[in-house]
Amino acid sequence: MYTCKDSINLLLDYLDGEMPAEEERHLQEHLSGCPPCVDFLRSYRATPGLCKKALARKMPAEVSAKLTEFLRAKCKPPGTT
Numbered sequence: 001m002y003t004c005k006d007s008i009n010l011l012l013d014y015l016d017g018e019m020p021a022e023e024e025r026h027l028q029e030h031l032s033g034c035p036p037c038v039d040f041l042r043s044y045r046a047t048p049g050l051c052k053k054a055l056a057r058k059m060p061a062e063v064s065a066k067l068t069e070f071l072r073a074k075c076k077p078p079g080t081t
Contacts, residue, residue, distance in 0.1 A: 002030040
């Protein structure tokens with residue numbers, strides 16, 4: 001049976017359908033008894049859609065300006081003022 005770490009490392013192959021049947025069975029056995037891994041799998045599946053939604057939204061100009069100002073202040077090379 002897989003550990004949580006094993007399971008997380010195998011999720012991409014599992015979701016892409018590239019996992020051998022026996023490994024998939026072992027992963028499903030782990031998932032059937034591990035609610036935290038099931039929750040992680042749900043969030044892992046949802047991530048691409050959430051990223052697409054986030055990229056589709058436009059940042060308000062005021063927020064963009066403040067963020068740019070903040071990052072420029074934090075990213076100044078050493079020795080500059």
